[in-house]
Amino acid sequence: MKVKLKVKRSNPETGDSSYSKYEIETENSVTLLDALIQVREYEDGTLALRCSCRSAICGSCSMRVDGRARLACRAKVIALTRDNPEHEIVVEPMGNMPVIKDLVNDMESFWSKMRQVDPYIKPEGPTPEAEFRVPNEAMIDLTHVMNCIMCGACVSDCTVLEVDKNFIAPAALAKAYRATADPRDDHEHDRLEKLSEYGGIWDCTRCNMCVEVCPKGVAPMNRIMQLREMALEAGIKGNAGARHTGIFTKSIEDGGRLNEIWMVPGSVGMFNVPRMMKEMPGALKMLRAGKLPIGQVIPPGFPGSHKMHGMDRVRNVVRKSASLKPVKAEVKAHDA
Amino acid sequence: MTLKYAFWPGCVSKGAAPELYLATKRVAQELDLELHELDQATCTGAGVLQEQNPEMGDALNARTFALAQQMGMPLMNICSTCQGIESMVQDKLTKRPEYLAKVNAILADEGLHYTPGLEIKNFLWVLVEDIGLDKIKSLVKRPLTGLRVGPFYGCYILRPSSILGKEEHPDRDHYLEMVIEAVGATVVDYEGSKKCCGFPILTVNRENSLKQAGNHIHEAQDLGADALVSPCPLCHLNLDAQQPAAKEVTKHEIDLPILHLPQMIGLALGVPPNEMRLDHHVVSTKKLLAKLPEMAVR
Numbered sequence: 316m317k318v319k320l321k322v323k324r325s326n327p328e329t330g331d332s333s334y335s336k337y338e339i340e341t342e343n344s345v346t347l348l349d350a351l352i353q354v355r356e357y358e359d360g361t362l363a364l365r366c367s368c369r370s371a372i373c374g375s376c377s378m379r380v381d382g383r384a385r386l387a388c389r390a391k392v393i394a395l396t397r398d399n400p401e402h403e404i405v406v407e408p409m410g411n412m413p414v415i416k417d418l419v420n421d422m423e424s425f426w427s428k429m430r431q432v433d434p435y436i437k438p439e440g441p442t443p444e445a446e447f448r449v450p451n452e453a454m455i456d457l458t459h460v461m462n463c464i465m466c467g468a469c470v471s472d473c474t475v476l477e478v479d480k481n482f483i484a485p486a487a488l489a490k491a492y493r494a495t496a497d498p499r500d501d502h503e504h505d506r507l508e509k510l511s512e513y514g515g516i517w518d519c520t521r522c523n524m525c526v527e528v529c530p531k532g533v534a535p536m537n538r539i540m541q542l543r544e545m546a547l548e549a550g551i552k553g554n555a556g557a558r559h560t561g562i563f564t565k566s567i568e569d570g571g572r573l574n575e576i577w578m579v580p581g582s583v584g585m586f587n588v589p590r591m592m593k594e595m596p597g598a599l600k601m602l603r604a605g606k607l608p609i610g611q612v613i614p615p616g617f618p619g620s621h622k623m624h625g626m627d628r629v630r631n632v633v634r635k636s637a638s639l640k641p642v643k644a645e646v647k648a649h650d651a
Numbered sequence: 652m653t654l655k656y657a658f659w660p661g662c663v664s665k666g667a668a669p670e671l672y673l674a675t676k677r678v679a680q681e682l683d684l685e686l687h688e689l690d691q692a693t694c695t696g697a698g699v700l701q702e703q704n705p706e707m708g709d710a711l712n713a714r715t716f717a718l719a720q721q722m723g724m725p726l727m728n729i730c731s732t733c734q735g736i737e738s739m740v741q742d743k744l745t746k747r748p749e750y751l752a753k754v755n756a757i758l759a760d761e762g763l764h765y766t767p768g769l770e771i772k773n774f775l776w777v778l779v780e781d782i783g784l785d786k787i788k789s790l791v792k793r794p795l796t797g798l799r800v801g802p803f804y805g806c807y808i809l810r811p812s813s814i815l816g817k818e819e820h821p822d823r824d825h826y827l828e829m830v831i832e833a834v835g836a837t838v839v840d841y842e843g844s845k846k847c848c849g850f851p852i853l854t855v856n857r858e859n860s861l862k863q864a865g866n867h868i869h870e871a872q873d874l875g876a877d878a879l880v881s882p883c884p885l886c887h888l889n890l891d892a893q894q895p896a897a898k899e900v901t902k903h904e905i906d907l908p909i910l911h912l913p914q915m916i917g918l919a920l921g922v923p924p925n926e927m928r929l930d931h932h933v934v935s936t937k938k939l940l941a942k943l944p945e946m947a948v949r
Contacts, residue, residue: 382842474847474859474863478858478862515858517852518856520849520851520863522806522851523809524812524846524847527810543702547702556855558734564699564704567707572665572693575666575667582903601933604933605931606668606669606933607667608667624690625691628691628761629758630759631760632711636706636710636711637706639706
């Protein structure tokens with residue numbers, strides 16, 4: 316089949332970037348990586364790309380394909396051109412990380428964030444004679460995150476990282492979950508405290524982009540959500556993210572629906588005057604436009620707060636839903 | 652033929668975005684949709700409740716599904732976030748029958764029961780799949796010719812694609828563009844259309860949140876957009892209500908009206924703008940309406 320490629324080229328010496336177009340004949344069965352290697356071997360030896368295993372294990376060949384990060388070795392050209400055989404496949408380096416040359420990114424920020432979360436299991440107490448034994452059921456929940464091949468796809472397309480380089484970002488946060496939730500680790504509380512700081516778990520917008528682009532089913536955002544749940548359970552609530560979840564939940568328990576007025580003061584803190592001042596102009600504009608729901612002016616939990624019809628039945632469901640919580644047995648690693 | 656739906660308006664259309672509620676009800680008349688409001692249903696949890704208590708979210712959403720099933724109608728929402736959470740819970744309950752049985756045991760107190768299989772559709776999906784673009788085109792009284800509109804989807808109606816019916820409806824990620832074209836407007840193709848508006852972290856990291864909103868608005872405006880249109884009122888809050896703040900944070904010269912999807916449809920169907928509260932946005936829509944001379948706010 317004929318394959319049309321439009322590849323972003325970046326020259327590290329001049330800082331210039333442009334697109335090169337290639338048209339090659341290949342077998343129907345080839346992957347995008349095969350096609351790119353064919354270009355490099357037979358059409359243009361100056362094209363730089365990174366690859367190794369060619370079977371979605373090493374995580375070296377992440378790049379943006381038609382705008383989304385993925386492994387080139389896992390993308391079949393026939394699938395990429397299914398809707399339109401004339402489609403020109405656009406290939407670019409990953410986002411959110413500097414480019415060394417063409418399709419090769421500098422992954423230093425990726426690795427430094429991995430180091431930042433201390434991605435090792437750290438047991439306390441005496442070292443076992445033989446090995447740590449953990450029951451299988453304690454590890455099932457960790458299997459998806461153990462599949463991470465550090466390809467960087469989630470980091471490339473993270474929408475928060477685009478505006479804030481300080482964000483620890485999905486890959487390292489998923490790795491943090493891996494260490495924090497492991498029954499052999501004894502630093503859960505310290506880890507969760509650190510992860511609850513600026514740049515950590517509460518800065519994720521829950522946009523699901525990392526879940527979408529991850530080629531190995533790690534679903535980093537879901538791991539970040541599990542870390543949030545763990546942090547709340549551990550009582551680490553002195554931050555806007557935890558307070559936001561708290562006031563949101565309270566609002567539903569109290570009135571069945573969201574009390575929008577109290578979300579901001581409930582999250583940033585009622586007496587956080589400088590922060591509340593920042594919100595005032597916006598609040599006034601909304602008031603002028605008739606967009607402030609003044610019926611919700613009494614905070615959730617206070618007498619007279621806004622409630623939907625049939626709240627007694629909702630309360631019943633809220634109360635009984637506690638029975639749906641999975642029973643978490645205290646699983647600790649033990650000496651074999 | 653009249654299409655009937657159990658209608659879940661969501662919290663925001665009943666709170667900070669009343670214009671969305673009005674526009675939906677008004678446009679439903681034009682489109683011959685019969686909306687039966689689920690006034691006993693609760694918030695979906697928006698993913699926030701789920702951070703603390705996913706099980707409570709499951710039970711409350713299952714209750715909403717059961718209420719819709721009791722009415723014998725598919726469920727229609729007008730919020731990308733509601734759609735995403737409802738699809739997520741639906742997926743979980745379908746895959747875990749034992750868990751569903753426990754949930755149903757709770758609902759039984761009210762005589763409710765949820766059986767997997769309820770159709771749950773955002774208004775955008777209803778437009779394309781149930782009403783059809785041809786029908787919409789035939790109803791257009793005022794083609795929005797010459798108007799340049801950027802789509803803004805909202806994350807949860809797009810991702811994760813594995814739970815959003817993309818196998819059966821592979822074009823769902825292109826519906827907004829298709830609808831914009833169906834009403835005669837021109838699509839502005841920009842990178843931000845499928846990214847995050849930043850709203851979920853507005854109270855947690857204001858700078859980041861506003862940069863996200865501001866950057867997308869700026870990009871679309873730079874490409875000549877007259878407006879953005881969104882099926883998500885949470886995106887609308889960050890893109891419209893927070894736009895002045897986003898301008899201040901990003902230093903971008905932005906001034907771009909943001910339409911709720913039903914408002915755009917309504918404009919094309921000849922509904923007077925004031926009946927959809929287009930004069931109740933934070934970013935003025937006057938400039939936009941001036942481009943449609945006959946339709947200026949009366």
